[in-house]
Every structure is written in structure tokens, then in C-alpha cells.
Amino acid sequence: MESGCIFCKILAGQAEASMVYRDAQVSAFMDIQPVNPGHVLVVPNTHAEDLAALDTATGRRIFEIAQQIAAAIYRSDLRSEGINLFLADGEAAGQDVFHIHMHIVPRFDEDGFGLKFGPDYANLPARAELDLAAGLLRAQLGT
Ligand code: AMP
Ligand code: ZN
Numbered sequence: 001m002e003s004g005c006i007f008c009k010i011l012a013g014q015a016e017a018s019m020v021y022r023d024a025q026v027s028a029f030m031d032i033q034p035v036n037p038g039h040v041l042v043v044p045n046t047h048a049e050d051l052a053a054l055d056t057a058t059g060r061r062i063f064e065i066a067q068q069i070a071a072a073i074y075r076s077d078l079r080s081e082g083i084n085l086f087l088a089d090g091e092a093a094g095q096d097v098f099h100i101h102m103h104i105v106p107r108f109d110e111d112g113f114g115l116k117f118g119p120d121y122a123n124l125p126a127r128a129e130l131d132l133a134a135g136l137l138r139a140q141l142g143t
Contacts, residue, residue: 002047007099011045020069025061028069031103035113038078038106042066049098051089066102073106080106 001008009015011027018030020040031039042062048054054062063085070083086103088095107113 002099005047005097005099007041007043007097007101008047011043021065023061023065025058026065028065028104034105035103036079036106036108036111038073038076038080040069040073040104042069042102042104043099048100050095050100051087054100062102066104069104073104078106079108081109082107 001012006015010017010029019027020030021028021042022045024045026042026044028040028042031041042065044054044058044062046058048058051059066085070085073080073083084103084105084107086105087100089100105113
């Protein structure tokens with residue numbers, strides 16, 4: 001448990017939460033400030049600040065449970081015409097709580113939520129630029 005971490009406090013039963021799911025590796029509870037009703041967070045039970053700190057087995061479990069909760073949302077009476085899975089890794093990516101978590105956000109037409117794109121988004125890069133980025137990543141992956 002990381003002192004000062006609100007999600008560790010929730011997991012330790014020291015802060016309030018509306019629990020949805022819990023197993024040995026991960027827990028899921030309702031987001032306190034939902035984008036839409038039914039917005040759930042899936043978190044590792046052991047504190048991990050970000051993707052780099054998260055072991056891959058727990059990462060797999062987070063995705064597995066997120067998938068199951070998404071299916072449960074669709075089956076439920078919560079309004080959901082679509083679902084976004086969203087994970088913010090790092091402050092620049094919008095991470096506010098540094099105990100990594102996957103958002104499961106029910107979506108529907110004209111719910112007002114969306115991603116904002118930068119001014120250059122409409123200009124597609126040349127293939128050479130995409131190839132360059134792919135090469136940089138292949139070099140890191142050894143692929
Ligand atoms: P992020 O910006 O991706 O780090 O998301 C943090 C999320 O945690 C936000 O959607 C908050 O509304 C949510 N949050 C913060 N504190 C709590 C809490 N005590 N219980 C449930 N959700 C919380
Ligand atoms: Zn924590």
C-alpha cells in the first residue's frame with residue numbers, strides 16, 4: 001500500500017467505494033466522477049504507478065476484467081450504445097491518479113464526451129514518416 005494513494009486506501013477498506021468486482025489480482029469500482037452513468041475503473045490490487053511498473057500478468061487480468069465488465073454494462077439497464085476503454089499513462093496523457101487504472105466508459109450518441117485532436121490531425125503524414133516511426137519501434141522491440 002502506497003501512503004497517500006486514494007486507490008490503495010479504497011482497496012484497504014479505508015476509503016469509500018462502490019465495488020463491482022474483486023479477485024486476487026484486480027478490483028473494479030465506480031468512478032466517483034463518471035463521464036456517463038456506469039463508468040467503472042479496474043485497478044491492480046498491488047500499487048503500480050504506471051504501465052512500466054505493472055507486471056504483464058496483472059495487465060492481462062485488467063484487460064480481461066474490463067472486457068467482462070463491458071459485456072455486463074451492455075447486458076444491464078445502463079445506457080450504453082458503445083464503450084470506450086481508456087488508460088492514461090503519465091501526466092502528459094491525462095493521468096491524475098498514479099495508481100494505474102483502466103476506465104470503462106459507457107457511451108451514447110451526443111453524450112458530449114470526446115477526444116480533442118490537435119490542429120495537424122487532418123493532415124495525414126507521408127508513408128515515409130510512418131515507416132520511420134515503425135522502424136524506431138521495431139528497433140526497440142527487436143522485431
Ligand atoms: P485519470 O485521470 O485517468 O488518472 O483518472 C482518475 C479517475 O479517478 C477520475 O475519473 C476520477 O474521477 C477517479 N477518482 C478519483 N478519486 C476517486 C475515488 N475516491 N473513487 C472513485 N474514483 C475516483
Ligand atoms: Zn495505490
